[in-house]
Structures are given as structure tokens and as C-alpha cells.
Amino acid sequence: xxxxxxxxxxxxxxxxxxxxxxxxxxxxxxxxxxxxxxxxxxxxxxxxxxxxxxxxxxxxxxxxxxxxxxxxxxxxxxxxxxxxxxxxxxxxxxxxxxxxxxxxxxxxxxxxxxxxxxxxxxxxxxxxxxxxxxxxxxxxxxxxxxxxxxxxxxxxxxxxxxxxxxxxxxxxxxxxxxxxxxxxxxxxxxxxxxxxxxxxxxxxxxxxxxxxxxxxxxxxxxxxxxxxxxxxxxxxxxxxxxxxxxxxxxxxxxxxxxxxxxxxxxxxxxxxxxxxxxxxxxxxxxxxxxxxxxxxxxxxxxxxxxxxxxxxxxxxxxxxxxxxxxxxxxxxxxxxxxxxxxxxxxxxxxxxxxxxxxxxxxxxxxxxxxxxxxxxxxxxxxxxxxxxxxxxxxxxxxxxxxxxxxxxxxxxxxxxxxxxxxxxxxxxxxxxxxxxxxxxxxxxxx
Amino acid sequence: xxxxxxxxxxxxxxxxxxxxxxxxxxxxxxxxxxxxxxxxxxxxxxxxxxxxxxxxxxxxxxxxxxxxxxxxxxxxxxxxxxxxxxxxxxxxxxxxxxxxxxxxxxxxxxxxxxxxxxxxxxxxxxxxxxxxxxxxxxxxxxxxxxxxxxxxxxxxxxxxxxxxxxxxxxxxxxxxxxxxxxxxxxxxxxxxxxxxxxxxxxxxxxxxxxxxxxxxxxxxxxxxxxxxxxxxxxxxxxxxxxxxxxxxxxxxxxxxxxxxxxxxxxxxxxxxxxxxxxxxxxxxxxxxxxxxxxxxxxxxxxxxxxxxxxxxxxxxxxxxxxxxxxxxxxxxxx
Numbered sequence: 124x125x126x127x128x129x130x131x132x133x134x135x136x137x138x139x140x141x142x143x144x145x146x147x148x149x150x151x152x153x154x155x156x157x158x159x160x161x162x163x164x165x166x167x168x169x170x171x172x173x174x175x176x177x178x179x180x181x182x183x184x185x186x187x188x189x190x191x192x193x194x195x196x197x198x199x200x201x202x203x204x205x206x207x208x209x210x211x212x213x214x215x216x217x218x219x220x221x222x223x224x225x226x227x228x229x230x231x232x233x234x235x236x237x238x239x240x241x242x243x244x245x246x247x248x249x250x251x252x253x254x255x256x257x258x259x260x261x262x263x264x265x266x267x268x269x270x271x272x273x274x275x276x277x278x279x280x281x282x283x284x285x286x287x288x289x290x291x292x293x294x295x296x297x298x299x300x301x302x303x304x305x306x307x308x309x310x311x312x313x314x315x316x317x318x319x320x321x322x323x324x325x326x327x328x329x330x331x332x333x334x335x336x337x338x339x340x341x342x343x344x345x346x347x348x349x350x351x352x353x354x355x356x357x358x359x360x361x362x363x364x365x366x367x368x369x370x371x372x373x374x375x376x377x378x379x380x381x382x383x384x385x386x387x388x389x390x391x392x393x394x395x396x397x398x399x400x401x402x403x404x405x406x407x408x409x410x411x412x413x414x415x416x417x418x419x420x421x422x423x424x425x426x427x428x429x430x431x432x433x434x435x436x437x438x439x440x441x442x443x444x445x446x447x448x449x450x451x452x453x454x455x456x457x458x459x460x461x462x463x464x465x466x467x468x469x470x471x472x473x474x475x476x477x478x479x480x481x482x483x484x485x486x487x488x489x490x491x492x493x494x495x496x497x498x499x500x501x502x503x504x505x506x507x508x509x510x511x512x513x514x515x516x517x518x519x520x521x522x523x524x525x526x527x528x529x530x531x532x533x534x535x536x537x538x539x540x541x542x543x544x545x546x547x548x549x550x551x552x553x554x555x556x557x558x559x560x561x562x563x564x565x566x567x568x569x
Numbered sequence: 570x571x572x573x574x575x576x577x578x579x580x581x582x583x584x585x586x587x588x589x590x591x592x593x594x595x596x597x598x599x600x601x602x603x604x605x606x607x608x609x610x611x612x613x614x615x616x617x618x619x620x621x622x623x624x625x626x627x628x629x630x631x632x633x634x635x636x637x638x639x640x641x642x643x644x645x646x647x648x649x650x651x652x653x654x655x656x657x658x659x660x661x662x663x664x665x666x667x668x669x670x671x672x673x674x675x676x677x678x679x680x681x682x683x684x685x686x687x688x689x690x691x692x693x694x695x696x697x698x699x700x701x702x703x704x705x706x707x708x709x710x711x712x713x714x715x716x717x718x719x720x721x722x723x724x725x726x727x728x729x730x731x732x733x734x735x736x737x738x739x740x741x742x743x744x745x746x747x748x749x750x751x752x753x754x755x756x757x758x759x760x761x762x763x764x765x766x767x768x769x770x771x772x773x774x775x776x777x778x779x780x781x782x783x784x785x786x787x788x789x790x791x792x793x794x795x796x797x798x799x800x801x802x803x804x805x806x807x808x809x810x811x812x813x814x815x816x817x818x819x820x821x822x823x824x825x826x827x828x829x830x831x832x833x834x835x836x837x838x839x840x841x842x843x844x845x846x847x848x849x850x851x852x853x854x855x856x857x858x859x860x861x862x863x864x865x866x867x868x869x870x871x872x873x874x875x876x877x878x879x880x881x882x883x884x885x886x887x888x889x890x891x892x893x894x895x896x897x898x899x900x901x902x903x
Binding site (some may be wrong): 267452460 | 577579580581583584585586587589591592593594643647687689690792795802844845847849850851880897898899900901902903
């Protein structure tokens with residue numbers, strides 16, 4: 124009966140890319156050694172950039188606050204390493220844009236002890252104090268979006284979260300960082316879940332895990348304490364299962380209304396990595412200064428799952444894994460479906476960097492683009508039931524207002540349409556162009 | 570790091586693609602039509618090859634002629650012109666003069682596709698547009714059904730196939746009526762086994778129901794075909810003609826006869842499903858299919874011609890943009 128229910132559980136549409144997880148799914152997480160220089164951009168989360176509280180030349184300890192939140196939708200930054208602030212100024216990011224960052228030169232003789240390893244007594248905290256603590260710990264969504272977690276926990280008056288949903292679907296191909304976290308640190312995950320659930324006053328915790336991670340499902344089930352209201356729900360392997368609104372549809376069969384948030388259907392969704400980061404902070408006093416990164420892809424010499432201090436240059440992470448193969452043509456930060464390419468290997472690992480993927484000719488060779496033959500594969504792929512082929516045509520004709528009438532702003536840019544297109548039309552890129560133009564015209568109406 | 574940085578590309582995600590491309594989808598349809606084509610050769614002999622070859626040649630040559638000179642030939646690689654030529658050829662009678670078939674191919678590509686802006690932009694199915702032109706221009710040859718090869722040699726060619734352009738507008742062969750014509754004008758029913766296995770008179774590709782369905786199943790497995798369109802067309806035809814049969818079983822054909830006779834299967838599986846000229850949205854494809862089904866039965870039963878599949882599809886092609894506009898899917902969370 125249960126299997127039947129789990130087979131029926133689904134969201135509509137979506138695509139089935141090959142998993143490509145075999146290379147790294149059984150590799151234990153390793154710690155990357157400390158390097159000499161770190162770069163901590165002030166805007167590595169969604170929202171307002173953080174504000175530096177240190178000066179050039181100042182000595183900082185690992186885990187010490189170096190920037191405070193710049194507003195409510197903003198978060199704190201901590202030094203990933205013991206050393207000296209070497210520079211505060213603009214640094215080129217993976218998108219090629221200069222943005223302010225704090226640079227830290229590591230002290231090669233330091234012990235790299237945490238500034239404070241005392242946990243926080245979370246049971247004594249009110250919800251407001253908990254939200255402040257999460258903000259000051261610098262915790263953001265670790266699935267890739269890097270949305271400040273405390274904003275998610277602050278619900279308006281009159282809204283009561285009933286379900287804490289932990290997203291362990293990891294639907295992006297190649298990535299296995301969440302998978303390894305569930306397998307290696309199930310106790311911390313369940314403890315972190317309990318902290319959040321009790322503080323929010325939710326009835327139950329649901330952990331959704333795609334069925335291609337049977338070991339994670341098994342291990343988590345074994346570690347559930349009898350007094351914990353936790354359900355582990357195996358999910359069909361389908362992209363984008365890990366999108367917030369999709370996993371809510373799959374597990375609770377509820378649609379989050381367009382333009383609204385999961386809290387409007389009484390659900391709070393967090394990534395596995397975020398929950399472990401919360402456990403790390405409240406149990407051990409470890410703020411958000413490191414994260415798990417999967418290094419993989421056909422161009423990676425030695426694929427690996429790594430604990431990387433934030434701010435470590437991608438080049439150093441790759442050097443630890445034996446560098447890139449000569450055939451490498453492109454490096455993607457994040458997953459292959461939604462990640463961003465980088466032009467330089469000197470950019471740092473950020474809070475949202477879930478993977479460093481190296482791709483070769485086979486993945487980057489783009490066959491000729493053909494005209495749209497209206498085959499409707501993109502419509503069948505779009506999990507939001509939009510009409511991507513029409514968006515692509517309208518965007519090429521620069522008819523952005525008409526795109527808005529067809530609800531282009533509901534698109535989350537998951538890339539299913541582009542994956543499915545047999546004519547190799549860059550649909551999601553054209554949609555982004557349209558959305559950017561619409562946003563720009565909203566900000567500066569002529 | 571020992572090696573120098575590779576020159577990194579900045580292609581945006583998603584980097585992964587499913588394997589299917591537009592030319593491979595076109596080729597799949599060609600493969601699906603191979604058995605039907607082979608059957609046409611078997612039943613009608615070498616003449617069938619001449620007609621098919623002429624219409625394909627007309628289509629390909631026109632595509633080549635109209636493409637931009639520096640890219641000349643490139644658009645042939647997507648196989649769409651060959652497919653249009655083959656589809657047109659399969660709707661033609663076996664005794665049609667070659668030059669007419671060639672002209673049909675020229676019109677199909679030029680008026681059916683090129684003037685609209687090329688692949689993906691045309692409103693009407695190019696093959697059917699070519700056929701409509703031929704039917705309007707050469708009504709007699711287009712409705713003259715030469716008999717099956719029978720015991721004749723495979724290399725037997727109908728004299729009419731080789732008629733010179735414009736010299737001879739009447740086709741001078743022994744001919745008889747197609748199953749639909751027999752039904753319409755003489756109330757004579759052709760046996761179902763003959764209809765299913767192609768042992769009847771008719772256009773080159775429409776005679777073997779079983780092979781047409783097998784090709785359709787292949788396309789469905791390859792996800793090249795929207796199953797809703799053939800299913801809705803056939804369901805509509807079965808229901809509509811079933812009602813008429815209940816009313817008068819002598820005048821109106823049975824539903825199974827309606828399915829397997831004439832060009833219904835060829836049209837429903839290979840023409841109406843042309844993605845360019847059929848609706849995008851799932852609800853739209855149902856409306857489209859039902860529309861085609863209703864029009865087919867109406868034209869067959871009440872029209873002046875025994876066959877109506879071509880006009881039914883062309884009329885619904887014209888309605889496609891409107892159907893698309895009014896059947897936009899419900900957006901998630903709205």
C-alpha cells in the first residue's frame with residue numbers, strides 16, 4: 124500500500140536527465156586543506172549585501188564575524204580562516220561583474236581553532252531570538268539559491284507552519300553533496316530538523332529523498348528517534364523534483380499559488396545542507412564558514428565530495444582533486460541544469476556553490492539550431508505548465524510585455540524546456556532576456 | 570597548478586540535452602513510412618516508384634532552389650523536404666503522370682512552406698497543400714485509380730505515368746472506383762481484410778491500414794507523435810459514423826470501414842500530426858482532432874467527393890493559431 128502511494132506521488136511534467144552520480148555517490152566527504160588566500164564577497168546570498176565590520180590589516184580568527192547583515196534580507200559573514208584582512212574592495216565574480224569582497228590572507232602557523240566552539244541553548248530561545256541567531260550565523264539556503272534562511276523562518280502573524288519539509292531530493296545530475304551528508308551525518312540532520320521543527324512549532328518533519336539514494340533513505344530511517352515525528356518519503360527520480368513548489372506538490376499534493384510562498388500552504392522547506400548547517404551552529408557554534416562541494420563531471424581528474432572553507436578559490440579546490448583534464452571546455456558552478464558557468468578559476472567557492480563541474484567537448488558542442496517546429500516537447504517538460512516555445516518567439520521579437528501576459532514571471536528557469544528542445548533553441552536564455560528586460564523597464568520606466 | 574587554464578566557454582545551463590534533434594525526428598517519420606512505401610511498390614509496381622520519385626524530386630529541388638545561396642543544400646539536411654515529397658507522393662494515385670507529381674512537389678514546398686518563411690512557419694501542411702493544388706488542377710487524373718499490379722511484372726509501368734507534360738490531360742487506363750467511391754456511389758462495401766492489408770484501389774500510401782498503424786506505433790514509442798491527434802480523430806470518426814450507421818446502415822458505412830478506407834489513417838497518423846501545423850497545447854490537440862474527425866465524416870457523407878481527409882486537415886490547420894490562443898494551459902498555482 125505504501126509503495127503504491129509512493130509510486131503515485133508525483134508532480135506533473137518535468138524531464139529525466141541521466142543521473143551521472145555514480146562517479147561520486149560512494150566517495151566519503153574529505154576536507155580540503157587551508158590555502159593562503161580567501162575571498163569573501165559581501166553579496167553571496169540573495170538580498171542586500173553584508174556590511175564589513177573589520178578593517179584592512181585587522182587580525183581575524185576562524186569563525187569571527189567580519190560583516191554584519193545589511194538589512195533584514197541579508198546575512199552575516201564570518202572569516203573562514205584565521206589570518207589578516209588583506210584587502211576590502213571590488214573583486215570580479217563568476218558572472219564577470221565586479222562586486223565588493225573582503226580578502227583574507229591566512230596565517231600559515233595558526234591552529235585554525237574556531238573562535239568559539241560553544242553551542243547555543245536553542246530550547247531557551249523564542250522564535251524571534253532563533254531567527255536573529257540564524258541570521259547572525261550567516262546561514263542561507265545551501266541548495267544553490269543562497270536565500271537567507273532566517274527570512275524563511277519568519278512567518279507573518281496568524282500563519283502557523285504545520286510541516287517542516289527537508290529537501291533531500293538532489294535532482295540536479297552529477298551532484299552528490301546532499302546525498303553524502305544524509306549518509307554520513309544522519310544524526311546531525313535529524314537533530315537540526317528537531318531544532319527547527321520545535322522552534323517553529325510544526326507538527327511533523329518530512330524528509331523527501333529521491334529513490335536513487337536508497338542508502339540515504341535506509342540510514343535516515345534507522346536513525347529516527349521514537350519520539351520524533353519524522354517521515355522519510357522516497358520520491359520518484361525526476362527533474363526538477365527539488366524545486367520547492369514541486370516537492371510540496373509531490374509530498375502534500377498541494378499547489379503553492381503563483382506569487383506566493385510555501386508558508387502560505389503552511390510548509391517550510393529547507394535543503395539538507397541548510398539543516399545540517401543549523402545543527403552545526405546550535406550544537407557546536409560553527410557559523411556558516413564552510414560547505415560541501417561536489418567536484419565532478421567528465422573533465423574532473425579525480426571526482427570528489429569535499430568540505431571546502433568558503434572563499435577558497437575554485438582553482439585550489441581543483442588542485443586538491445588533481446586539476447582539470449586537458450579536454451575541459453567549461454566549468455560550471457552548481458548543477459548542470461541550473462548552475463552558472465565561470466570564466467575564471469580564481470573565483471571563490473560561495474555559500475551557494477553546491478558543485479564544481481568540468482565539462483568536455485561532448486557536453487558543450489552545440490549542434491546547429493533549427494527553427495521551432497512546434498513539437499510541444501517544451502510544454503510537456505515545463506513543470507509550471509507555461510508555454511516556453513511562445514516565450515522564445517516573443518523574446519526574439521522583443522515583445523516582452525506580451526511575455527508578461529503569458530506569465531513569464533512564473534518561470535523559475537529550471538531549464539527543462541531547453542533540455543527537451545530537439546531544435547536546440549536556447550529557450551531558457553531567451554526567457555531570461557525577457558525577464559531581465561521586464562525588470563529593467565519596471566525599475567526605470569521611460 | 571601545472572597546466573595553464575583552458576579557454577573556458579561560457580555556455581549557459583542547462584548543459585545537458587535529451588538526444589533527439591529535429592532532423593532525427595524527421596528521419597524517424599521517414600523510417601516509419603518505409604514499410605508503407607515498400608507496400609506501395611509491391612502493390613503497384615515500378616510505376617509507384619516513379620510517382621514517389623517525381624514528387625520527392627520536385628520538393629527537394631524547390632527547397633534547394635529557394636534556399637540562400639551560401640547555405641544552399643544545408644536546409645536539405647533536416648530531411649523535411651524529402652519527407653514532404655514522400656508524404657505527397659503517398660497521397661497520389663498510382664497512375665498519375667510523373668510530371669504532375671513533380672509539379673505537386675514544387676507547389677508543396679514553394680506555396681506550402683517557402684513563402685511562409687520556411688520550416689516551422691507554415692500554416693498549412695505542405696504535402697496536403699500540394700495535393701489540394703493537384704486535385705484542383707487535374708481532377709480527372711487525381712481520381713483515376715489504376716488497378717493493382719496483380720500478376721503483372723513488377724517492372725510494368727502504367728503508360729499514364731510517362732505522359733508528357735501538358736500533352737495529355739486525360740489518363741487513358743482501365744480503372745475502377747476506390748472503396749470510398751464504391752461505397753458512396755454504389756453502396757458497395759469492400760471487405761475489411763482487403764482494406765487492412767492494402768489489397769484495394771486507392772492512393773499509393775493509403776491502402777495498407779496495418780502498416781500505417783505499425784509506423785504510427787513506432788513514432789509513438791519514439792515520442793515523435795502526439796497520440797492525442799490520431800486517437801481523437803479516429804474516436805470522432807467512429808462515434809460520428811457509428812451514429813449515422815445506426816440511422817441507415819445501407820447508405821452510411823460502418824465505423825471500421827470509415828477508419829480503414831481512404832486516406833484516413835495516412836492523414837490522421839502522418840499528416841494531422843505534423844507538429845508545425847497542429848496545436849501546441851494538449852487541450853488544443855483534442856479540439857483539433859475532433860474537428861478533423863467531424864469534417865472528414867461530413868465531407869465524405871454529404872460532400873461531392875468520396876474523400877474528405879485532405880480538406881478536413883487543411884481546414885483545421887487554418888484554425889490552429891486560434892485554437893492555441895484559447896487553450897493555453899492552466900499555469901501551476903493559478
